Amino acid sequence: MPQPIEAPQGGAHPVTLFLGGDVMTGRGVDQILPHPSKPHLYESYVRSAMGYVELAEGATGAIARPANFTYVWGDALAAIARERPAARIVNLETAVTASEQAWPGKAxxxxxxxxxxxxxxxxxxxxxxxxxxxxxxxGRSGLAETLATLRQAGLRTAGAGCDQVEAAAPAPIALSGTSRVLVFGYGMESSGVPPEWAATKDRSGVNLLRDLSARSVAAIAKQVGAHKQAGDIVVTSIHWGGNWGYEISTDERVFAQRLIDNAGVDVVHGHSAHHVKGIEVYHGRPILYGCGDFLNDYEGIGGYEAYRSDLALMYFPTLDAATG
Incomplete structure (x- = not known):
């Protein structure tokens, strides 16, 4: 049975995390920053990323350009600083590249x-x-530049790499003493990840989670077991499901619970839908089925107002480092 949230008790070592949903700093957001990419797009209705800037300005007024690098975060930076999280983790849903090798056939x-x-x-x-x-x-050259740029900037990455070993490896974030937060990243076809993007032993790509079977749980358990040490907190970050809709399938719930029961996972960090979805606390551990978009360039786009995709939530779970 799911349990109520309880604060760590005496003798525990509380660790607060910041978990954000999809951070989409490409396209329109990129255009207002000091070094915008070439704006051309290959979409059916919008052929320039500046079109998304114009939609936003039409909805809420002019945006000063170039914006400074903190502008896109608004009040969030002060709110995060107040919580003093030990680790800050987001799903970065954009390539960081000047590559012109647009993936063919992608919308x-x-x-x-x-x-x-x-x-x-x-x-x-x-x-x-x-x-x-x-x-x-x-393209894969764009992925290579993304990985190199982020790492050069001191940002850890999880869920993609130059081959399957690197894509599956966790991102370790040091805590006090020898404890760490270990972040494992997985993407599913249900979120729109093309199957040919899967990393292999001799090809770069993403760490593709092919299904929600018991076999997949066992594979993740093996990966976690190879890295987790006493005092480590394991975050499994999964990009799954379609863009709109609150439904959480039975398969997703069973899978998330099995990750906690059988794979040594302490936090399930789900994302993909452009709006927030349900939260479950299972055996004292949080399952965030969908964290929603944290940053995007959708301002001024109508049609999905009922989902309140304008709500950007910040998640600050506090866990006991000794027990998860």
């Missing part, structure tokens, strides 16, 4: 210019999860 391509990476470091992020359906929008 939408997101990219942020590498020179705009200070907008990520300005938020003090520790880990950018990359196992999503936009990280290879500009």
């Amino acid at each position: 939408i391509h997101y990219r942020m210019h590498p020179a705009n990476v200070p907008c990520l470091t300005a938020a003090g992020l520790d880990c950018c999860v990359l196992a999503n359906n936009h990280v290879i929008d500009w």
Whole structure:
């Protein structure tokens, strides 16, 4: 049975995390920053990323350009600083590249210019999860530049790499003493990740989670077991499901619970839908089925107002480092 949230008791070592949903700093957001990418797009209705800036300005007024690197975070930076999280983790849903190798046949391509990476470091992020359906929008050369740019900026990555071993490896974030937060990233076809993006032993790509079977749980348990040490907190970050809709399937719930029961996972960090979804606390551990978008360029786009996609939530779970 799911249990109520309880604060760590005496003798515990509380660790607070910041978990954000999809951070989409490409396209329109990139255009207002100091070093915008070339704006051309290959979408059916919008052929320039500046079109998304114009939609936003039509809805809420002129945006001063170039915006400084903290502008896109608004009041969030002060709110995060007040909580003093030990680790800051988001799903970065864009390529960080100047590549012109747009993935053929893909309807939408997101990219942020590498020179705009200070907008990520300005938020003090520790880990950018990359196992999503936009990280290879500009080809595998774009993925290589994304990985290199983020790492050069001191940002850890999870869920994508130069091969399957690197894509599956956790991002370690040091805590006090020898404890760590270990972030494992996974992407599913249900979120729009093309199957050919899967990393292999000799090809770069994302850490593709092919299904929600018991076999997949066992595989994740093996990966976690190979890295987790006493005092570590394991975050499994999963990009799954479609863009709109509150439904959480039975398969998703069973899978998330099995990750906690059988795979040594302490936090399930789900994302993909452009709006927030349900939260469950299972055996004292949080399951965030969908964290929603934290940053995007959707302002001024109508049609989905009922989902309140304008709500950007910040999640600050506090866990006992000794027990998870």
